[in-house]
Amino acid sequence: xxxxxxxxxxWKKVVFKIPDNQFGKIKKLGGKYGFRIDKxxxxxxxxxxxxxxxxSNFQDLxxxxxxxxxxxxxxxxxxxxxxxxxxxxxxxxxxLAIQISGLIAENKRLRKILGKPERDYSKIExxxxxxxxxxSRE
Amino acid sequence: xxxxxxxxxxxxxxxxxxxxxxxxxxxxxxRLDELENTLKALKLRYLSKHRDRLKKKLDEMEHNYEDxxxxxxxxxxxxxxxxxxxxxxxxENYELRQQLEVNSYENRxxx
Numbered sequence: 563x564x565x566x567x568x569x570x571x572x573w574k575k576v577v578f579k580i581p582d583n584q585f586g587k588i589k590k591l592g593g594k595y596g597f598r599i600d601k602x603x604x605x606x607x608x609x610x611x612x613x614x615x616x617x618s619n620f621q622d623l624x625x626x627x628x629x630x631x632x633x634x635x636x637x638x639x640x641x642x643x644x645x646x647x648x649x650x651x652x653x654x655x656x657x658l659a660i661q662i663s664g665l666i667a668e669n670k671r672l673r674k675i676l677g678k679p680e681r682d683y684s685k686i687e688x689x690x691x692x693x694x695x696x697x698s699r700e
Numbered sequence: 701x702x703x704x705x706x707x708x709x710x711x712x713x714x715x716x717x718x719x720x721x722x723x724x725x726x727x728x729x730x731r732l733d734e735l736e737n738t739l740k741a742l743k744l745r746y747l748s749k750h751r752d753r754l755k756k757k758l759d760e761m762e763h764n765y766e767d768x769x770x771x772x773x774x775x776x777x778x779x780x781x782x783x784x785x786x787x788x789x790x791x792e793n794y795e796l797r798q799q800l801e802v803n804s805y806e807n808r809x810x811x
Binding site: 596640645661673 | 711725748757769797799
């Protein structure tokens with residue numbers, strides 16, 4: 563196997579000649595750990611080796627990842643219908659807020675004409691303000 | 701898949717480094733134990749990072765989901781309250797309008 567290394571620009575090159583069976587062993591190792599040939603070669607050529615002594619196996623990690631991914635998918639599945647429901651619920655509240663805002667204006671005017679004291683609308687107005695300012699992107 | 705030749709493009713700096721260390725690099729193709737250790741370390745590093753990213757994403761999503769559930773509860777309670785208020789105000793305004801009508805008839809009769 564001939565491995566030709568070239569710079570991004572220029573005509574120079576460095577060539578490595580590796581026996582096919584040796585390259586086959588390297589390729590097999592790459593496959594075992596999920597590395598592509600180009601990545602594998604970059605590790606050998608540029609990255610160098612890491613002095614690593616750890617007996618922990620990655621099957622536990624892979625199982626943990628699988629479980630996390632499953633939880634994420636489940637949550638994503640519940641997320642969309644909930645978002646849809648709450649959006650239309652908030653829109654209902656916004657419509658109600660608009661209607662009540664009109665009713666409050668009418669109530670204030672009628673009470674004034676009839677000489678009645680004004681009602682306390684502060685709690686309702688706070689709610690109206692909240693839903694009038696509701697942004698569907700939030 | 702059978703390769704006869706593989707060509708790899710690297711940066712100028714990397715090329716210089718490879719050219720300088722060619723003999724040392726050539727030996728690395730035969731140090732399979734060290735290569736396997738390195739691949740194992742890199743894979744563990746990748747898996748750990750991936751696990752941490754997923755954990756962070758799941759935490760964020762759980763938090764957002766909880767917020768949305770609370771918002772749904774609040775919006776449902778508010779809807780009930782707003783419906784009650786709309787009913788009350790409609791009724792009161794109707795009564796006030798009636799009262800205003802009665803008053804205007806009385807004023808007209810007086811004049």
